[in-house]
Amino acid sequence: MDIKKEVALLNDELIKLRQDFHMHPELGYEEYRTSKIVANYLEECGLEVKTVAKTGVVGLLRGREQGRTVLLRADMDALAQTEMNDVPYKSVYEGKMHACGHDGHTAMLLVAAKILSRCRDQLKGNIKFVFQPNEETAGALDMINEGILENPRVDAAFGLHLWTPIESGKIGLVAGPTMAANEEFELAIIGKAGHTSSPQTAVDPIIVAATIVQSLQTVQTRESSVLTPTLIMFGKIQGGTGRNIIADKVELGGTIRYLYEDEVRNKELLKEKFERVIKGICAAMRAEYEMKYIPSNPSVMNDPKMVELVRTAVKETLGSESVIVPYLCMAGDDFAEFTHRVPSAYYFVGTGNKEKGTDYPHHHPRFNIDEDTLATGVELHVRTALAFLND
Template identity: 70%
Template sequence: MKYLKKEIKELEGELINLRRDFHMYPELGYEEYRTSKIVYDYLKNLGLEVKNVAKTGVVGLLQGREPGKTVMLRADMDALPQMEKTGLPYKSTNKGVMHACGHDGHTAMLMIAAKILSNYKDNIKGNIKFVFQPNEEEAGALDMINEGMLDNPKVDGALGIHLWTPLKSGEIGIAEGPIMAALEEFELTITGKSGHTGSPHTAIDPILASTNIIQSLQSIQTREINPLFPITIMVGKINGGTGRNIIAEKVELGGTIRFLFKDEVREKKILLEKIERVIKGISEAMGVEYNLKFIPSNPSLLNNANMVNYVKKAAFETYGVDNNVVEYRNMAGEDFAEFSQRVPSILYFIGNGNDEKGTNYPHHHPMFNIDEDTLKYGVEMHVRTALDFLNNKN
């Protein structure tokens, strides 16, 4: 550990090159074939035991000299269906697909961490699982778990990093307890009766019904839920109509429901019932039919208090200061939550927001980019937390 910063500095060029390569060739969930092969071959060349899990997922196992605990380090690999507008020299070459959430950086950081930790193999007591997860944006973690990824050897603790532009470069966001929201998605179709806009009385307008539904759903979070419990109900897409002078036959909507409840299972059931009650009531009142489908995504992400302590210690050793740790939570969904519901876990945020470098755009924005100078911190945090976890007897 004495020369850790020097080792990382020597590998920083490779780290950035890997990130830029992944950024140029982004792949959607369960289509990460190129990324997966690069990761697989890289880990294999390090002498690790490597296998594919959940289609395009990759797991590399580093076994130490002596038996002990097993720690899991996780990175996500998938990109988003987004058209990139950054104009970067390494911008996406796959039209309509973009790394707009930092997963390219996550993958590169964990690969370099695996290379460094492989050099410490003879000093490691226990095992390290390097998990490169597919399809994070649509809940791929559960598929890996269902294929036994947390077993053989059994994982005793899990850590993940998210590069995060809402935090300034140099900051690190850490908190215990629920830190990211549970997420439920929905698809809704409102069907009316098509007709001429000059004779609206002969038709049934699903667009008018849809606008009433969208507005009325907001009353649930402001009038029916305890204001101390964070919740957002958002419609992210709407599609209906074929012409300016034609009353549409149907409207298709899609959105998300995010929440942080104490009794998550019970309160979620009540919440979904409230949502359908509003949709059903407006549909009956306006003479339209509805078809509603809820799509389970992930539970809330829970950070274990002991794991938080490992990260805080590593943060001080990595950054060399103790005033850059921010207690941070947000309402985004993250399927690392599936791991956190099963083993002691933590996901924490490495700040990437830099106005001068233009890395201050929100996640999922077509201008999103990361501050590459912070990637080295992620590598060091991975290495320090893994070794501290394995060396601690508790």
């Protein structure tokens, strides 16, 4: 099979799929329209299709001969964000937008499934095409808990992410820790309400919260090695009802990100430092606090052997290994759950092109992708799956 020719013949369909998904973004576990389109498409390709984890879809392609099973994954969910792009395929839903590339991920894996289904007689083993809901809030684990790594048992997993920080035509790939582990948290600072004219009669949770936000920066800059990246970030803060009222409570939320080899041990140490600062400030300033951690994902951990398969696929797709850049980042992705269970590789397809306006960061209201890079992602999906099964 001429893979490049097959990809080229389906390029218009690929772009049409991506733009349709972009126009109709759906939040985590609300991907009803998307999952229906995905399921119908896979069934038309002759795959065994089932729904998993509410809106997730798994398509199983069985090869002619028995062998190993490889998993290819795409995420489907969008973000609660209003799009600011002026394009014909702009989101039709106010407050919802594909600002992370998942529309492209879904389209690329669908087209890859169609191409691979046409060569099932050449396959030694099986391919599971996993279309995952709720990546932004860790939906992979729900799919795993519902058994997608079994029947047949998955031997390896591959995934990719369209990535605007990397120039179009480049591929980000590295073995070992690749994307950061992430702990999300909700923190409530509880004070005592009062009048702003008499602060001595109250306990002001706003100034307590401000002190905590400032002081926690020392955990990442003074208590963590620069060789073990650590980020503590607050994404929201809410409190108060009036300009002349001392609030009784302030609520904060944020993330703790880290990229460690010894992840389990260091995570617990980091959380101890984090809470020590909060507890100490609250005690000193007569406030109380409530802390809740929201389960998120560990780090993405790339297997060296799987990385070499991707490296070969890149060379075959783009003609040279020189397009590969050693790239890792502090963003998180719950593909990590697969990497901690089976040998895996997760890599970045550069889609940043300033002239096309696709150089905005992920989660920006003007985020968009260079659609010329979609074909690259399809071909890499196809080549990595074939390489693993026929190795």
